Amino acid sequence: MTSLLRPLRKLYRSLLDSREELRLHRLSQPTPVLVDREELPLLLNVLNLRGEGVEIGVQRATFSSRLLDGWAGARLHSVDPWRTFDDPAYVDKANAAQEVQDAIYETARQRLARFGERSAIIRATSAEAAPRFADRSLDFVYIDAQHHYEAVCEDIALWHPKLKPGGILAGHDYLDGVVAGDLFGVKRAVDEFAAAAGLPVWVTLEKEYATWICRIP
Ligand SMILES: C[S@@+](CC[C@H](N)C(=O)[O-])C[C@H]1O[C@@H](n2cnc3c(N)ncnc32)[C@H](O)[C@@H]1O
Incomplete structure (x- = not known):
């Protein structure tokens, strides 16, 4: 036997x-081919992007912890206000009541605790957090906060200058329209940014909720 x-x-x-x-x-x-966003940490390692990164929109830190597990980088900053918004454009199940947000924050805090100094939580909106980072200081930014068109345009405009040359600007949910009751304008915002910057958009092979990736020259 x-x-x-x-x-x-x-x-x-x-x-x-x-x-x-x-x-x-x-x-x-x-032009790298990624099956799904789980391969993003490995892509960052392959590209030798091992300094500081940011995830915008963290929720329970499911993806922040995946990044920290697979990425060989120094520190991930996880940015989320864990706050309810009274904004008619923000139609999303993630826009939960404040007591729910507080409980979700606690889950995220506990989930990220095991990473010690490699994890920094910033309880603030994307716009509040961006000025804390110097231009051209980050290896990657992953955008997964509010998904309507105006919010994604704003996040791209805020975080694009923070990337080092060769860094990665990426995000979740490369799609438009109302899907499962949530409003998306991510594809339009990303395509407009990429076209204006003359950059290709790499998209993971997932059929739904794909991740988009641009490499900053
Ligand atoms: C889809 S969830 C994030 C999921 C997470 N990226 C993951 O994959 O595990 C969206 C999150 O964005 C946060 N959010 C909403 N508005 C935001 C803003 N202005 N800046 C940063 N985060 C925001 C919400 O609180 C929510 O937790």
Whole structure:
């Protein structure tokens, strides 16, 4: 039985190794191909972007913790006001009541505690937090806050100057329209920004709620 298991284990290990090699190959192309946003940390490592990064819109820190687990960078700043907004344009299930936001903040705080100094929580809006960062200081920014057109335009305008040359500006939910009761204008805002800046937009292969990525020259 043991003699049968050994070659099978070896085969399984070599299959895993080839899968990893293929993944690195995909991510190292001039136009990288990402299956989903879970591969973003690896792309950042491949591009040697290992300094400071920011996630805008954190909620329960599900993605902030994924980033910190997979990314070899020095520090992630997780920006979210955990606040309810009385804004008719912000039609989103994430716009929960204040007592719910306080509980979600506590979940995020606990989830990020294990990362120690590599994690910094900023309880503020995107517009309040942006002036705390110097221009050209960040390796990446991931935008996933309010998804209506005006908010995404504002977030891109606020955070784009904060990136180092070669840095990554990315975000969640590359789509437009009302989906599952939430209002999106992300695709339009990103496409307009990319066209004006003359940049290609790389999009993950997810059928729904894809991630968009631009590399700043
Ligand atoms: C879709 S959730 C984020 C999910 C998270 N990125 C993830 O994938 O785990 C959107 C979050 O954006 C936050 N948000 C709303 N307005 C914001 C603003 N002006 N600046 C920063 N965050 C904001 C909300 O409080 C909410 O937690």
